[in-house]
Amino acid sequence: LGVPTQSAARAVAIMKASATAHIGETNTPANGGTKFRKMETIQGDCSALVAEAASYFDRVISAVS
Secondary structure (H helix, E strand, O other), X not given: OOOOHHHHHHXXXXXXXXXXXXXXXXXOHHHHHHHOOOXXXXXXXXXXXXXXXXXXXXXXXHHHO
């Protein structure tokens, strides 16, 4: 569609960082600024889910590149 692949890959990498921060509960007010929202969730270890989600983003990045 005319979007440079480097720009598309960078956009997906930014989405990956955002999604994994939300899944892993590592987002902070300092990182989020005025748009920071903390969702009430049950505390637990979500490292496997973070790794799985990150791998899907990595697949998209490799497919775009």
